[in-house]
Amino acid sequence: MNIAVLVKLVPDTEATIKIDADRRKIAAGEINFVLNPYDEFAVEEGLRQKEKAGGQVTVISLGGDEAAKALRNALAIGADEAIQVKSNGGLDMLGIAKALADAIRGRGFDLILAGKQAVDDDCGAVGAMVAEFLDIPHVSIVTKLDIEGDKLTATREIEGGVEVFEANLPALITAQKGLNEPRYASLKGIMASKKKVIEEVAATISTPKVEVITLTYPPQRPPGRIVGQGVDAVPELVRLLREEAKVL
Amino acid sequence: MDSGYKALDYLKLDELLTEDERMVRDLVREWVDREVIPIIGKAADEGKFPFHFIRQMAELGLYGPTLPERYGGAGLSEIAYGLIMQELERGDTGIRSFASVQSGLVMFPIFRYGTEEQRQKYLPKLASAELIGCFGLTEPNYGSDPGSMITIATKDGTGYRLNGAKMWITNGTVADLAVVWAKLDGVVRGFVVEKGLQGFSAPETKMKWSLRASVTSELVFDDVKLSADALLPEAKGLPGPLSCLTQARYGIAWGTIGAAMACFDEALSYAKQRVQFSKPIASFQLVQNKLVEMASEITKAQLLNYRLGQLKQAGKMTHQMVSLAKRNGCEQALKIARMSRDILGAAGITYEFQSGRHMVNLESVITYEGTHDIHTLAIGADLTGIEAYR
Numbered sequence: 001m002n003i004a005v006l007v008k009l010v011p012d013t014e015a016t017i018k019i020d021a022d023r024r025k026i027a028a029g030e031i032n033f034v035l036n037p038y039d040e041f042a043v044e045e046g047l048r049q050k051e052k053a054g055g056q057v058t059v060i061s062l063g064g065d066e067a068a069k070a071l072r073n074a075l076a077i078g079a080d081e082a083i084q085v086k087s088n089g090g091l092d093m094l095g096i097a098k099a100l101a102d103a104i105r106g107r108g109f110d111l112i113l114a115g116k117q118a119v120d121d122d123c124g125a126v127g128a129m130v131a132e133f134l135d136i137p138h139v140s141i142v143t144k145l146d147i148e149g150d151k152l153t154a155t156r157e158i159e160g161g162v163e164v165f166e167a168n169l170p171a172l173i174t175a176q177k178g179l180n181e182p183r184y185a186s187l188k189g190i191m192a193s194k195k196k197v198i199e200e201v202a203a204t205i206s207t208p209k210v211e212v213i214t215l216t217y218p219p220q221r222p223p224g225r226i227v228g229q230g231v232d233a234v235p236e237l238v239r240l241l242r243e244e245a246k247v248l
Numbered sequence: 249m250d251s252g253y254k255a256l257d258y259l260k261l262d263e264l265l266t267e268d269e270r271m272v273r274d275l276v277r278e279w280v281d282r283e284v285i286p287i288i289g290k291a292a293d294e295g296k297f298p299f300h301f302i303r304q305m306a307e308l309g310l311y312g313p314t315l316p317e318r319y320g321g322a323g324l325s326e327i328a329y330g331l332i333m334q335e336l337e338r339g340d341t342g343i344r345s346f347a348s349v350q351s352g353l354v355m356f357p358i359f360r361y362g363t364e365e366q367r368q369k370y371l372p373k374l375a376s377a378e379l380i381g382c383f384g385l386t387e388p389n390y391g392s393d394p395g396s397m398i399t400i401a402t403k404d405g406t407g408y409r410l411n412g413a414k415m416w417i418t419n420g421t422v423a424d425l426a427v428v429w430a431k432l433d434g435v436v437r438g439f440v441v442e443k444g445l446q447g448f449s450a451p452e453t454k455m456k457w458s459l460r461a462s463v464t465s466e467l468v469f470d471d472v473k474l475s476a477d478a479l480l481p482e483a484k485g486l487p488g489p490l491s492c493l494t495q496a497r498y499g500i501a502w503g504t505i506g507a508a509m510a511c512f513d514e515a516l517s518y519a520k521q522r523v524q525f526s527k528p529i530a531s532f533q534l535v536q537n538k539l540v541e542m543a544s545e546i547t548k549a550q551l552l553n554y555r556l557g558q559l560k561q562a563g564k565m566t567h568q569m570v571s572l573a574k575r576n577g578c579e580q581a582l583k584i585a586r587m588s589r590d591i592l593g594a595a596g597i598t599y600e601f602q603s604g605r606h607m608v609n610l611e612s613v614i615t616y617e618g619t620h621d622i623h624t625l626a627i628g629a630d631l632t633g634i635e636a637y638r
Contacts, residue, residue, distance in 0.1 A: 014252060014254075072267070072271070073271070076271060076275075183307075184275060184278070184279055184307070184308055185271070185275050185308075186275075186307060186308050186309045186322075187272055187275070187308060187309030187310065187313050187322040187324060187328075188309050188317070188322045189309075190268050190271045190272055190275065190322075191268065191322045191323060191324065194267075194268055226523070
C-alpha cells in the first residue's frame with residue numbers, strides 16, 4: 001500500500017507563546033518545536049498499515065525549515081520517504097490544502113493520513129480540504145481504522161456513541177487520539193534519516209481568501225491561593241468557594 | 249505530554265550540537281519524561297529496578313550506540329552518547345548505570361578486546377537486550393587497588409578454571425554474562441563468563457539506601473570451568489579493565505550533570521511557587537544564591553563535558569581528563585542535589601520529589617568507578633609526575 005502522511009511542526013505544548021510585534025503571528029524566539037501530536041498518531045497508523053500490507057510511507061509537510069525538521073522527525077520514526085512542499089508562508093488554510101493536494105496528485109497514494117488538527121492554530125481544516133481537492137472520500141477524527149483490499153472501515157467517536165464509515169481507497173483519514181499508541185523514534189532511525197533525501201517541490205501560490213487581523217493573549221488569570229493543607233483546611237476552602245468564588 | 253522539565257542551557261550550548269545530536273537528546277529526554285519520571289520514585293521506594301525499561305531502552309537503541317551498525321550500534325558521536333547518559337541520569341542513576349554497564353563495560357570490552365567470533369556472538373544480542381551483561385573488577389578487599397586482585401584463572405586443558413569473588417556489581421544477579429577480570433599467570437585478563445555455569449553464582453546485595461532502583465550484586469566463582477573461547481585475547485594487564493572504566497566514567501561525567509539539571513529544575517520551580525512570609529521563597533537572597541551556585545556549576549560542567557566529548561571523538565582524550573570531569577561532575581552534582589533538597593524543605597525528603605533520590609544515588613556515583621580521592625590522586629600524579637598512592 002502506498003501511504004502518505006501529512007505532518008506539521010508545532011510549538012511544544014509546554015512552550016510559553018509570545019505574540020510577534022506585528023500582532024499577526026507568534027514570535028519565533030526560543031520556542032521548542034515538536035511534531036504535532038495528532039500527526040504522531042497519523043505517522044504511527046501509516047507505519048502499522050504498511051507493516052500489515054507492505055508498501056511504503058511518504059511523509060509530506062508544507063513550509064520552510066520547520067517543515068524539513070518535521071519531515072526529519074517522521075523519517076526518524078520510520079517513514080520511508082519525505083516531500084517538502086516549499087513555501088515561505090502567506091497561504092491561508094485553503095491555499096495550504098491546495099498546495100498539498102497539488103503535490104500529492106498523481107503519485108498514486110492509496111491512503112492519505114493526517115492529524116485531525118494541528119495544536120497550534122487548531123483549524124482542523126486542511127485534511128478535509130485536501131481530500132476535496134483530490135476528489136477522494138475522507139473520514140475525520142478517526143479512532144479505529146481497518147483496511148481490507150481496497151475498502152476501509154473507519155470508526156469515529158461522536159457525542160454519546162460511535163459512527164462507523166466505509167469508503168473505497170484512495171481515501172483520506174484524519175487521526176484522533178486513541179487511534180494507536182505512537183512508537184518512539186530510535187537512534188538507528190535518527191541516523192538513517194540523515195541519509196535520506198527530502199524531495200522538494202514548490203508550493204502552488206494562491207491568493208489568501210482570509211487573513212489574520214490580530215492576535216491577543218487570553219485574559220490573565222489571577223494567581224491561585226493555598227488556604228492550608230489537609231483536612232483542617234477544608235472548612236475555609238468551602239467558605240471561600242461559597243462566599244468569594246460563589247461557585248457552591 | 250511532558251513533565252514540564254526545562255533543561256538549563258544558560259550558555260546556549262544547544263547551538264553547538266548537530267541536528268542529530270539534538271534529535272538523540274530530545275528522544276531520550278522525551279522517553280525519560282514519559283516513562284521514567286512518573287514511576288521512578290515508587291520504584292526507588294520499593295527498591296526495585298523497573299525491568300520493562302530494559303527492552304524499551306533496547307528499542308530506542310541505547311546500548312552500544314557508538315559501535316558500528318554491523319554489531320547492533322548506530323555509529324553515534326561521542327557527544328551524542330554523552331547526551332544520552334545525561335538524559336538517562338536526569339531520570340535516575342540506576343537507569344543510567346544499567347545502560348552504562350551494558351554499553352561501556354560489557355559491549356566495549358568485547359568489541360575492543362574480543363575476537364570477531366565473540367563480537368558476532370554477543371554484541372548484537374547485547375544491543376537488543378536479548379542478553380544482559382555485567383562487569384566484574386572490584387573485589388571485597390580490592391577496590392581502589394584493583395591490581396592486587398586475588399580472583400585467579402588457571403589453565404585447565406584447553407580452557408580455564410576461575411576462582412574468586414567480585415563485589416558491588418551492577419546488574420550482576422540479572423545478567424546473562426559477566427565480563428570478569430582475573431589473574432592468569434600473574435597478568436590481569438578478561439573472561440566472558442556465562443550465567444548457568446557450574447560454580448558461578450550472583451547473589452543480590454540488599455539493605456541499600458542508594459541506587460535503590462538498580463540491581464547490585466556479588467559474583468562468586470567456585471572453580472568455574474571456562475572454555476578456551478571465554479578469554480578476551482586482546483586485553484593483557486590492568487590497562488584492559490581501566491580502559492573500560494574510562495569509557496564508563498566518560499558517561500558518568502555527563503550523567504551526573506543530568507541529575508544536577510533535574511535537581512536545579514525542581515528547586516527553581518519549587519522556589520518560585522513556595523510562599524513563605526507572603527512571597528515566593530525564590531525572592532529571598534539566600535535562596536537565589538543557592539540557585540545561582542547551582543546554575544553556575546551546571547553550566548561549567550556542561551561546557552567541560554562538551555569539550556571532553558570533542559576530544560574523545562578526536563581520539564585525544566586522556567584518562568586523566570576523564571578523571572577530572574568525573575570527579576568534578578560527581579562533586580558538583582552531589583552539592584547541587586543537597587542544595588535542592590534544602591530548598592525543597594521537608595518535602596525534599598520524600599519520593600514525591602526527585603532531589604533526595606538523586607542525592608543518595610550520587611553518594612554511590614562519587615564512589616564507584618574511582619572514588620573522588622582516587623581521581624584526585626590520578627590527576628595529581630599527572631600534574632606532578634609523582635604517584636601519591638604507591
